[in-house]
Amino acid sequence: MRISKALAAASILAVAGMALAQPYQLLGGAPLSRMTEKDIALYGEALRKALDEGKNGQAYDWSNPETGASGTIQPKRDFVRGDSKCRDVFTETRAKGRRERGTWPFCQEADGSWKFAPQAAGR
Numbered sequence: 001m002r003i004s005k006a007l008a009a010a011s012i013l014a015v016a017g018m019a020l021a022q023p024y025q026l027l028g029g030a031p032l033s034r035m036t037e038k039d040i041a042l043y044g045e046a047l048r049k050a051l052d053e054g055k056n057g058q059a060y061d062w063s064n065p066e067t068g069a070s071g072t073i074q075p076k077r078d079f080v081r082g083d084s085k086c087r088d089v090f091t092e093t094r095a096k097g098r099r100e101r102g103t104w105p106f107c108q109e110a111d112g113s114w115k116f117a118p119q120a121a122g123r
Contacts, residue, residue, distance in 0.1 A: 038066070045062070046073050047091070051108075054074075069095040075088070075089050085109055
């Protein structure tokens with residue numbers, strides 16, 4: 001499975017709540033490179049809610065009317081990897097004429113936080 005740098009960075013930033021800094025330089029034309037801190041915060045809130053509470057197939061939409069950035073997040077299936085609860089999550093992100101979509105694995109850490117888990121892909 002090919003994982004884009006943009007979605008990986010967006011997912012990691014959103015779930016981990018990390019501050020924005022240099023990742024914008026690495027993302028080229030990806031939607032994340034055109035998103036504001038508020039856009040990313042809205043994305044992160046929807047992603048966390050979908051991972052924590054979402055039923056498989058339930059869509060979580062987010063949007064920022066100020067910038068026009070928006071997206072959809074939808075848990076697809078649950079699985080276990082080692083001792084971790086994991087979920088495949090479909091995301092579609094749109095910002096300033098760019099769109100990116102895909103399904104990505106996340107696994108829950110012992111402290112309850114979620115981490116982008118590319119190593120869990122293709123289990």
